[in-house]
Amino acid sequence: MAKKPRVKVPSSAKKGDVIEIKTLIPHKMETGQRKGKDGKPIPRFIINKVEVTFNGKSVVTADLHPAIAANPYFSFHARVTESGTFNFTWTDDKGGKVTTSKKINVS
Amino acid sequence: MSKVLETSELKKGASVDRRGALRLLGLGAVAATAGALAPMRASATPESAGLLMDKLSGSKSYKSGKVTLKTPAIAENGATVPVSVSVDSPMTDGNYVKSIHLAADQNPRPEVASFHFTPASGKAKVSTRLRLSKSQNIIAVAVMNDGSVYKASKLVKVTIGGCGG
Numbered sequence: 001m002a003k004k005p006r007v008k009v010p011s012s013a014k015k016g017d018v019i020e021i022k023t024l025i026p027h028k029m030e031t032g033q034r035k036g037k038d039g040k041p042i043p044r045f046i047i048n049k050v051e052v053t054f055n056g057k058s059v060v061t062a063d064l065h066p067a068i069a070a071n072p073y074f075s076f077h078a079r080v081t082e083s084g085t086f087n088f089t090w091t092d093d094k095g096g097k098v099t100t101s102k103k104i105n106v107s
Numbered sequence: 108m109s110k111v112l113e114t115s116e117l118k119k120g121a122s123v124d125r126r127g128a129l130r131l132l133g134l135g136a137v138a139a140t141a142g143a144l145a146p147m148r149a150s151a152t153p154e155s156a157g158l159l160m161d162k163l164s165g166s167k168s169y170k171s172g173k174v175t176l177k178t179p180a181i182a183e184n185g186a187t188v189p190v191s192v193s194v195d196s197p198m199t200d201g202n203y204v205k206s207i208h209l210a211a212d213q214n215p216r217p218e219v220a221s222f223h224f225t226p227a228s229g230k231a232k233v234s235t236r237l238r239l240s241k242s243q244n245i246i247a248v249a250v251m252n253d254g255s256v257y258k259a260s261k262l263v264k265v266t267i268g269g270c271g272g
Contacts, residue, residue, distance in 0.1 A: 018229030031238065033215055033270045059227050067211055067219040069187040069236040069269070076222070079198070079229030 003027075007088055009102040013080050017106075022075045023050070025090050025098065031066035047072055049091040055084035080106045151217035153244065156210040159217045160248045160258070163208045169248065169258035174207075176247045176259045185239040185269030193232035194249040194257070198224070204231035206250045213243030215270065238269040 005025035013019050025047065032044030050062040050072070059078045078086070083106045090098045161167050173195045182188040194204045203226045209219035222233050231249065239245075246260040 029238075031215075031270065033240075054227065057227060058225055060225070060233075061223040062233075063221040063223075065216065065218040065220060067214050067216070067238050069238045073234075073236050075191075075234040077228055077230035077232055079227055 005088065005090060005098055005100050007086075007100055007102050009086055009104055011103075012105040012107070015081050015106055016079065018077050018079045019104075020075055020077055021052070021086065022073075023052075023088060024071060024073045026071050027090075027092075029066065029068060029070045029072060033066070045093050047090050047092050049089075050074060051089045051091075052076070052078075053087045054078060054080070055082070056087075059086070080104060082106055150240075151210075151212055151214050153212045156212035156217035156244075156246055159210055160208060160246060163206075163221060164248050164250050164256045166250075166254070166256040169256050171258065173257045174247055174249050174259035176245065176261050178245055178261045178263045181264045181266065182239060183266045185241070185265040185267055187269070188237045188239050188263060188265070189234065190237050190245060191232065191234035192247045192249075192259075193230070196231050196251070198226050198229055198231060200226050201252075203228075203252050204249050205252050207231065207233060208248045208250070209237075210246045210248075211237065211239060211243055212246065214238075214240050219245075239263060239265045240268045240270040241265050 003026040005023065008022040010019050027047050030042055030045040032041060034042045036042050044066060046064065046066055048064050052059045060076050062074060064072065083104060085101050085103050087101045088099060175193045177191045179188065192207050194207060196202060196204045204224050207222045210217045211219050219237060224231055242264045244260045244262050249257045
């Protein structure tokens with residue numbers, strides 16, 4: 001449904017650090033407001049959810065609407081207390097999912 | 108053999124009923140939502156944005172402070188407007204931001220996004236990019252784990268609207 005997402009997570013951090021995570025996924029985010037050449041509205045098709053977990057536990061979840069710009073970009077934060085893996089899942093209106101993950105070393 | 112046929116016929120009958128019932132429920136829910144939010148409109152209004160926030164936050168009384176909403180004063184391109192919201196909170200198990208909701212009061216629809224946090228978020232700060240059809244107010248509401256709600260809003264002037272065709 002979407003092309004490859006890009007995620008920026010520091011590769012290492014100290015225990016207790018609050019790190020910033022940046023995410024970007026290419027997607028048209030068709031709002032449903034545009035009309036095609038035939039004058040008919042182009043149906044809405046967006047990414048409506050982003051879920052981020054760390055070692056299986058939820059860190060942040062976002063519910064999105066068509067007012068989020070194309071190629072949805074989010075930055076948010078996470079407090080890390082141990083090494084592990086961040087998992088990112090983007091879900092679209094049709095239930096399609098894209099996932100990626102990033103490891104971090106916490107000492 | 109006949110027993111098997113009967114079972115599958117029964118199942119078919121039951122699922123049609125359930126499907127029909129679900130459809131009715133769904134229609135009812137949609138109608139109720141449409142009725143509750145606003146009459147059929149082409150655009151959000153400060154009122155519908157306010158109603159949306161009341162519904163999302165579960166509150167009608169908003170405090171000021173704690174929420175810092177950063178938006179450009181003038182957005183040259185309404186198709187991509189950078190916005191960041193940060194909420195002053197220690198993000199501990201006993202004191203953290205549960206959600207941040209964003210709304211736009213003159214877009215085709217008022218809802219923009221909702222972010223849900225846990226204490227593991229460490230900081231209640233998000234940045235993203237919005238699509239704005241014209242100059243309007245962006246409203247940010249933060250809901251704390253104790254149910255208290257804080258609100259901030261900023262006017263963003265948009266030079267070229269972001270809704271396209």
